[in-house]
Amino acid sequence: MTAKVENRDFTADLNNKSSKAFQDFEREFKQQMAELYQSITSYRGVEIHSLRNGSVIVNYTVLLEVPATATANSTVQGISAELVTIVNSYLNCCQSNPACGLCFNASFTEVTSAKADSVDEDLCDGQVPEGFEDYYSPALTALGVLCVTVCDKRAASPYRCVHGTCSVERSGPRCECSERAAFWYLDGSCASRLSKLGVAVGVPVAALAVAAAAFAAFLLRARRQNLEYR
Incomplete structure (x- = not known):
């Protein structure tokens, strides 16, 4: 998912996951997501992948635990829509005060991909x-x-x-x-299989056809010889 935090300013330190600035932001983001998503029973936390300018745009993954059934993917898709709605409808923040919780752009949050992991x-x-x-x-x-x-x-x-x-x-x-x-x-x-009945009937018929052809050839040859003799 991606979300836009409007009451925080991006700094170069936020590009470094080991920096204090990144870790402080990550801790605050995770705490606020846990509060926002507390009604989602399958919610198991978030992982931040990257931060970028504008004010702070967060690229993150929401971890869900859903029953391992044939409908797992559709379940994840349904929950994804709820995740977006919850963040975009969050209004309990004071935009002008950085000491307040994170304020999200009400139309920016989106799901970039959603899927259930395959079973081991x-x-x-x-x-x-x-x-x-x-x-x-x-x-x-x-x-x-x-x-x-x-x-x-x-x-x-x-x-x-x-x-x-x-x-x-x-x-x-x-x-x-x-x-x-x-x-x-x-x-x-x-x-691949052969019918025993088909073979039993077919072989004699084939043999009879061969015999008939041979007999016809013999008669034709005999007739030609008889004509030559005459």
Whole structure:
């Protein structure tokens, strides 16, 4: 986010995060943000990234803690709008007295970006049987985080199993092809298959077609030879 503090003057010291001027301003800014955002239950503080002239323009991040669900991003977006409204509607300051709290420009504050951090990929390692860690990953659902196997379509990299049942063993995921009595399978993901009935019917038909073609060729040749003889 960015906000404009109008009752403070920018100085060169504010460019240096280790300076007393920067640290004093940071402490005051954090205290005032904690007061302004006390109604936001997910608020966990702010981090100032930089300060620049005009009077003092603050580039900062608001830290939020929201439930880890599939709606986390939309939740963050909704809270972001509240953060802007709260700062821009803050009127309890005395513009002419630097000893007062920070006064914000009522139309300057904006959200430059808002997103929920992705769930740590190692989250499931302590929740699954030993030796299976590589085959589980966290998936965000409407109810929270689930640790799902690579057989689940919600996994980060789901295992391909088309015409079959996927299962995970210590040696890795495998696809048990279905309807083996009716089909031959040509790959491990059970994607390419041949119908046994189709082959059983097709081969004799193909053989009969070849035989008919050969017999026709033989008759044609015999006819030509008979004409030549005459």
